[in-house]
Amino acid sequence: MVSRVHSYHDDDAECELRLDTECCARKHHRRLLHASVSTILLHSDHTVQYVPDMDNIQLEIARTDPSTPFRATTHHTHYTWAKTFSSRPELYIQPQTLPEIQKVVNLARKCRRRIVVVGCGHSPSILTCTSSWMVNLDGYRRLLKVDRQKKTLLVEAGIRLRQLNDEANKVGLTIPNLGSIHDQSIAGAIATATHGSSLKHGLMSESVKSLRIVLANGQAVRCSSEQNQELFRAALVSLGALGIVVEVEYEMTDACNIEWTQSLETLSHVLDTWDSTLWASKEFTRVWWMPYMKRAIIWSAEKTSLPERAAESNFYGGAIGFHTYHNLLYLSNYVLAILPWVEWFVFGMQYGFRTGITTSAVEPLRSGLLMNCLYSQFVNEWALPLSKGPEVITRLSAWINGEGDQGRVPFSNKGLYVHCPIEVRVSDTSRNEPRPYLDNTSPDEATLYLNATLYRPYLRDPPCKDRYYEAFEWLMREVGAKPHYAKNWQFTSSEYIGEAFGENLKTWTKIRNEADPEGMFLGEWHRQAFGLGLGKEAPFALEERQVQTEPFKPGSCLFWKGELSASNGPAVAADEKRPLSSPTTKHAPESPSVASSSGESFDMMHGAEAEKSAMFTPSASEFEDEDDEGDETDRDEKRYHGNPKQGWDGTKVFDKM
Numbered sequence: 001m002v003s004r005v006h007s008y009h010d011d012d013a014e015c016e017l018r019l020d021t022e023c024c025a026r027k028h029h030r031r032l033l034h035a036s037v038s039t040i041l042l043h044s045d046h047t048v049q050y051v052p053d054m055d056n057i058q059l060e061i062a063r064t065d066p067s068t069p070f071r072a073t074t075h076h077t078h079y080t081w082a083k084t085f086s087s088r089p090e091l092y093i094q095p096q097t098l099p100e101i102q103k104v105v106n107l108a109r110k111c112r113r114r115i116v117v118v119g120c121g122h123s124p125s126i127l128t129c130t131s132s133w134m135v136n137l138d139g140y141r142r143l144l145k146v147d148r149q150k151k152t153l154l155v156e157a158g159i160r161l162r163q164l165n166d167e168a169n170k171v172g173l174t175i176p177n178l179g180s181i182h183d184q185s186i187a188g189a190i191a192t193a194t195h196g197s198s199l200k201h202g203l204m205s206e207s208v209k210s211l212r213i214v215l216a217n218g219q220a221v222r223c224s225s226e227q228n229q230e231l232f233r234a235a236l237v238s239l240g241a242l243g244i245v246v247e248v249e250y251e252m253t254d255a256c257n258i259e260w261t262q263s264l265e266t267l268s269h270v271l272d273t274w275d276s277t278l279w280a281s282k283e284f285t286r287v288w289w290m291p292y293m294k295r296a297i298i299w300s301a302e303k304t305s306l307p308e309r310a311a312e313s314n315f316y317g318g319a320i321g322f323h324t325y326h327n328l329l330y331l332s333n334y335v336l337a338i339l340p341w342v343e344w345f346v347f348g349m350q351y352g353f354r355t356g357i358t359t360s361a362v363e364p365l366r367s368g369l370l371m372n373c374l375y376s377q378f379v380n381e382w383a384l385p386l387s388k389g390p391e392v393i394t395r396l397s398a399w400i401n402g403e404g405d406q407g408r409v410p411f412s413n414k415g416l417y418v419h420c421p422i423e424v425r426v427s428d429t430s431r432n433e434p435r436p437y438l439d440n441t442s443p444d445e446a447t448l449y450l451n452a453t454l455y456r457p458y459l460r461d462p463p464c465k466d467r468y469y470e471a472f473e474w475l476m477r478e479v480g481a482k483p484h485y486a487k488n489w490q491f492t493s494s495e496y497i498g499e500a501f502g503e504n505l506k507t508w509t510k511i512r513n514e515a516d517p518e519g520m521f522l523g524e525w526h527r528q529a530f531g532l533g534l535g536k537e538a539p540f541a542l543e544e545r546q547v548q549t550e551p552f553k554p555g556s557c558l559f560w561k562g563e564l565s566a567s568n569g570p571a572v573a574a575d576e577k578r579p580l581s582s583p584t585t586k587h588a589p590e591s592p593s594v595a596s597s598s599g600e601s602f603d604m605m606h607g608a609e610a611e612k613s614a615m616f617t618p619s620a621s622e623f624e625d626e627d628d629e630g631d632e633t634d635r636d637e638k639r640y641h642g643n644p645k646q647g648w649d650g651t652k653v654f655d656k657m
């Protein structure tokens with residue numbers, strides 16, 4: 001299809017054009033050239049030459065500063081950790097400096113593309129799926145500054161929690177609280193309200209002292225509780241919808257060991273001690289509830305000066321236990337009724353068949369809080385006031401076990417079997433100021449998290465998922481709970497979310513829409529979660545909507561495909577277009593911005609540090625030519641099937657929950 005015609009009578013231009021075309025064809029044979037339009041060259045001798053596509057993207061890249069690389073590849077496949085979803089972004093971009101990040105944002109605006117930032121893709125939903133541009137900051141994760149007195153580290157936002165702890169440990173500090181793993185990027189963890197389990201701690205974002213974020217107009221803005229507080233509160237839990245978080249100043253605590261103990265108890269013991277000792281006696285406590293046995297493993301830990309001490313080894317705790325449970329779960333996909341027996345056998349083998357059995361160990365805080373999350377899984381976790389815990393657990397237990405009036409849950413549980421454990425954790429954010437607008441925890445009291453895990457043995461979905469989750473979410477809504485963003489909730493409407501977050505969602509939306517008026521950072525997940533709460537019924541110009549999800553491969557994940565709502569022609573006038581130039585070419589004229597300047601649009605930035613944007617500095621493209629088969633974790637199959645970590649006698653799987 002011929003959609004634009006350019007006349008060039010200049011030999012140099014033709015020469016450059018051919019050069020570049022060859023180069024592009026070699027490096028980017030798949031999509032950039034293939035998917036778009038053609039250009040016609042009229043030579044000075046009046047011959048006509050059809051030139052393979054000079055994509056709008058390449059045109060825009062040619063106008064930017066060649067000294068700032070644009071590190072993009074065109075054939076990346078993105079997977080969530082649990083292999084629940086995958087997508088193929090048009091471009092996968094891994095910038096390494098702030099100007100490179102700003103260049104990406106400015107180019108996306110001009111090329112009319114949505115941007116999704118991805119950490120390590122541990123959120124199991126379509127939150128990080130896109131067919132547009134995916135930005136990953138794995139190459140942007142340096143330590144920038146240590147303040148030993150304030151116990152803070154300033155880091156580039158792509159840093160993973162594990163590496164952040166490495167840096168902190170070098171100066172005698174450590175992250176004060178962690179969830180079950182430390183693989184996440186710091187930006188990804190705070191963006192989704194990630195939490196651990198402790199009444200002495202809140203969300204991981206509570207330790208963020210300041211942030212720097214690149215907004216849709218390409219400007220990098222600092223914010224904190226003192227500076228630009230509204231933006232700070234919106235960015236503390238932003239779901240990737242506000243801009244690209246590029247720096248995080250994080251408060252640490254002194255590095256230390258923790259001594260943990262775990263014991264098998266009855267569910268009634270858990271409920272009886274709920275308001276007294278269960279959560280309050282140690283700094284860290286979490287509970288694994290076994291719904292059919294009506295028992296629970298209580299794991300708790302306290303800081304200690306004792307030297308490290310390993311947990312007692314159990315022949316079953318390594319690969320044997322890991323593979324046994326995996327295969328029994330697989331079998332239960334076909335013979336559902338074995339699940340209560342599987343729970344009894346697997347957890348009995350590891351933690352004992354009678355209550356009161358205790359294990360303990362001493363580990364550094366940085367690793368002691370972690371656990372092995374086993375296999376690919378669905379997770380459906382909700383936050384509710386801690387005081388409602390006993391009632392909710394009692395009702396859910398009655399429903400799962402088909403007792404009495406079945407917990408007053410209006411869904412049939414006939415033939416329904418669930419997996420173990422149901423995770424029971426806590427946090428307390430009630431003393432925190434300022435709070436993130438999208439904080440899903442209870443503002444007035446401590447918060448309980450209930451997580452209905454369903455494993456996907458060998459990536460096969462368990463048959464009862466939909467009915468279980470529909471009933472579970474109904475019960476959660478009945479008690480006014482709010483979902484954990486980075487989980488698989490699916491039966492809850494955006495109206496409920498709108499009501500649950502009320503004025504806070506409205507304020508977050510106002511700030512978001514001011515910072516990103518065209519919806520460059522918005523996608524289907526945000527629309528499904530917030531609906532009209534996004535402040536606009538019609539899609540934003542750059543908002544990405546779902547076209548389809550389809551099975552990728554049997555036993556694998558759903559392939560997600562999106563499209564941008566607006567027709568996404570270039571942001572430049574037709575007569576300004578010109579073919580892509582080689583890096584040596586003189587710079588083309590700048591294309592007009594479609595975003596407002598900071599003074600016009602981003603009121604919340606007044607008084608904030610807003611560096612001069614790198615936008616409109618003319619340049620040339622720098623696509624990388626090596627094949628991109630996905631980042632290191634994408635390629636590591638072990639991450640989907642879990643990882644026994646140690647050999648047959650290993651203890652690192654079930655040794656602690």
Ligand SMILES: Cc1cc2nc3c(=O)[nH]c(=O)nc-3n(C[C@H](O)[C@H](O)[C@H](O)COP(=O)(O)OP(=O)(O)OC[C@H]3O[C@@H](n4cnc5c(N)ncnc54)[C@H](O)[C@@H]3O)c2cc1C
Nearest residue numbers: 119120121122123179180185188191194195239240245486
């Ligand atoms: C095995 C496992 C265990 C887990 N354990 C826990 C747990 O104990 N507690 C808990 O609360 N959660 C837990 N989670 C959830 C996990 O913490 C979140 O999904 C977290 O967001 C993952 O971080 P990530 O770097 O993979 O981010 P991604 O999943 O890649 O992204 C999450 C969100 O962050 C945004 N984002 C990422 N980087 C940036 C950036 N630089 N700027 C702006 N936005 C950005 C993305 O756009 C997206 O909206 C677990 C998940 C898994 C798979």
